[in-house]
Amino acid sequence: MFSQSVVAVSTEPTVELFVAQTPGPAERTLLVIHGGPDWDHTYLREPLAQLAGRHRVVLTDLRGCGRSTCGLADDQYTPAAATGDLAVLLEALDTGPVDVLGFSYGGLIAQRLALAAPARVRRLIIASSSVLPVPPDAFDGWHERTKRLAPEAVVWSDPSLSGPELTRAAAIAAAEANVWRPEALPDYLDRLAGIRFSAEWMRPWQAGTLPPARHEDAVQRLAVLDLPLLLLHGRQDMTFPALLAEEAEKLIPSARAVVLDEAGHMAHIDQPTAWLDALTDFLS
Numbered sequence: 001m002f003s004q005s006v007v008a009v010s011t012e013p014t015v016e017l018f019v020a021q022t023p024g025p026a027e028r029t030l031l032v033i034h035g036g037p038d039w040d041h042t043y044l045r046e047p048l049a050q051l052a053g054r055h056r057v058v059l060t061d062l063r064g065c066g067r068s069t070c071g072l073a074d075d076q077y078t079p080a081a082a083t084g085d086l087a088v089l090l091e092a093l094d095t096g097p098v099d100v101l102g103f104s105y106g107g108l109i110a111q112r113l114a115l116a117a118p119a120r121v122r123r124l125i126i127a128s129s130s131v132l133p134v135p136p137d138a139f140d141g142w143h144e145r146t147k148r149l150a151p152e153a154v155v156w157s158d159p160s161l162s163g164p165e166l167t168r169a170a171a172i173a174a175a176e177a178n179v180w181r182p183e184a185l186p187d188y189l190d191r192l193a194g195i196r197f198s199a200e201w202m203r204p205w206q207a208g209t210l211p212p213a214r215h216e217d218a219v220q221r222l223a224v225l226d227l228p229l230l231l232l233h234g235r236q237d238m239t240f241p242a243l244l245a246e247e248a249e250k251l252i253p254s255a256r257a258v259v260l261d262e263a264g265h266m267a268h269i270d271q272p273t274a275w276l277d278a279l280t281d282f283l284s
Contacts, residue, residue: 001049002059006067009088013076017060017089018067022049024056026095030283032059033086033113035104035128037201038167040066043191044103047268047276055099055283060089062109064200074204079213083112090120097122099283104128104239104265108213115221123228125279128265130240131218131231131248131255138241145238148177167197180236180264188269219251229255230282234263234270256282 002020009015020041032048034041041059048057061068062082086109090098100121102110107129114121139145152174155161161169171192179188204210215221222229229252231245242259249257258278263270 001052002045007060007089007092009085009092010063013069013072015063015069015072015085017063017069017085019058019060019089020045021056021058022052024051024053026056026093028054028283029056029058029093029095029098031086031090031093031098031100032057033100033102033106033110034059034062034065035106036167037062037065037082037105038164038198039171040196042066042194042196043188043266044268047272048101050276051280051283056095058093058098060086061196062106065198066196070198070200072200074207074209077201077204078211079109079112080211082109083116086113087117087120090117099123099125101125101127101279102129103268105213111215111218111222112213114225114227115215115218118225118227121227123230123283124222125230125232125282126245127232128234128237128240128267130244131222131252132244133214134240134244138243139238142238145177148238149174152177163199164197167199167202168192168195171195171197177238178265179269180234181262181270184266184270188266191269219248223252223254226254228282230278231255231257232267232275232278233257233259234265234267235259235261236264237267239265 005019006016040061064077100110107126114124155170155173233242233245235242245257249255260271268275
């Protein structure tokens with residue numbers, strides 16, 4: 001289903017991105033940007049693989065992630081650098097404008113890519129992410145969230161864990177916070193088991209030197225850009241409040257929000273059919 005390759009995107013420093021793609025028409029390319037960021041793309045392969053043939057689905061690991069180049073200096077892991085890599089990747093794909101889907105942290109990078117290279121992006125999907133900043137009191141009073149996030153907090157405070165081991169342990173501990181439906185949890189845990197976790201981005205994040213990924217004026221700039229925009233979200237998302245997708249829809253004339261009930265941050269796992277239907281409808 002997926003062919004695999006490595007694409008050089010930078011020489012100073014040398015950076016190569018691991019790329020997996022399905023068969024499909026080049027003029028209907030969908031570039032997918034994963035979150036984490038110290039994860040890889042594999043947890044997003046399903047249900048996106050079902051678009052194969054109708055769309056050319058291209059998934060890549062960001063620098064420092066998965067099978068892409070790792071071992072760079074900490075100051076080389078920035079949202080701007082990741083965005084630049086993706087812009088070069090789009091040139092290497094040798095296609096016209098593409099559709100771009102950014103998931104979670106990848107949704108913030110996707111916004112940067114659309115604003116930096118608007119001629120390269122035809123339509124934009126922000127999935128389980130946000131155009132608007134998350135208010136500090138966004139989740140106040142949601143006791144279920146507090147309960148589900150407690151195991152992850154224990155992992156992050158464990159001095160015996162570090163590096164990719166810490167990234168993996170935190171992801172597993174947060175599983176019940178990221179997936180809302182208990183029936184979907186085994187599938188999610190299986191996907192986590194297959195991820196090549198890293199800890200490259202964790203270092204500057206823990207040091208407080210990682211620049212923010214969000215453009216402060218993203219709402220205004222996207223509104224001016226008038227790019228078709230889908231805000232695809234789970235109602236029970238415990239990372240980015242679903243309300244922010246609905247608020248952004250009101251502020252950006254070209255935006256459409258689809259909020260799925262009984263779905264958490266990993267809405268594509270909680271509600272795969274409804275999630276893919278909303279995406280397919282937007283891309284048609």
